[in-house]
Amino acid sequence: MGSLRETRRTLTSPARRLSAALRRCLGIFAQAEKRCGIILAPLLLLLGASALRAEPLAPIDLIRVDKSERRMELWSGGRVVSVIEHIQLGDQPLGPKRFEGDERTPEGRYQIDWGNPDSAYHLSLHISYPNTADREYAAGQGRSPGGMIMIHGQPNGSDRRPAGDWTDGCIAVSNAQIEMLWQSVGDGTPIEILP
Numbered sequence: 001m002g003s004l005r006e007t008r009r010t011l012t013s014p015a016r017r018l019s020a021a022l023r024r025c026l027g028i029f030a031q032a033e034k035r036c037g038i039i040l041a042p043l044l045l046l047l048g049a050s051a052l053r054a055e056p057l058a059p060i061d062l063i064r065v066d067k068s069e070r071r072m073e074l075w076s077g078g079r080v081v082s083v084i085e086h087i088q089l090g091d092q093p094l095g096p097k098r099f100e101g102d103e104r105t106p107e108g109r110y111q112i113d114w115g116n117p118d119s120a121y122h123l124s125l126h127i128s129y130p131n132t133a134d135r136e137y138a139a140g141q142g143r144s145p146g147g148m149i150m151i152h153g154q155p156n157g158s159d160r161r162p163a164g165d166w167t168d169g170c171i172a173v174s175n176a177q178i179e180m181l182w183q184s185v186g187d188g189t190p191i192e193i194l195p
Helices: 004-010 014-036 041-047 132-140 175-184
Strands: 062-066 071-076 079-085 108-116 124-127 149-152 189-194
Touching: 124 175, 149 175
Parallel strands: 062 189
Antiparallel strands: 062 071, 071 079, 108 124, 108 189, 124 149
């Protein structure tokens, strides 16, 4: 069996099949627009078609998150190749995650170490929190550091994106954005989460 990264790339889901079907329809619409002079762009925008184009990037070798800016930079070969704005964080976004249940998003350097195609959210990539320092700090306070911190899409079955910061400490992006990350971010990719 191939690596998890290869497995993630070949997995299909009903949402991915639907997305592919809609992209095919968009191609048909584009041909009709060229042949007939029909302007479909406003209609497609109303239907949310722009969100369906989750094109994979070059393999990402660094993810840098700026919590205060709600911004995620994707790096490849020493340069920024994509920026995701308006990321959503834990309900308590200020300060680093210290304990289970504090609803904070970690700060520091971690790795993406595995992905979950069957998440409660539209795909998810696991962040390797807690590291040794996080575990030692929590243990020194007689508490658990928590875990299961992910980059993920929106809740399955939800028709719209919740407003503001709403996760339990994870980083939420749109479903199209997590599909792009799923294709471009391999296991072992470093992630820096800045305050």
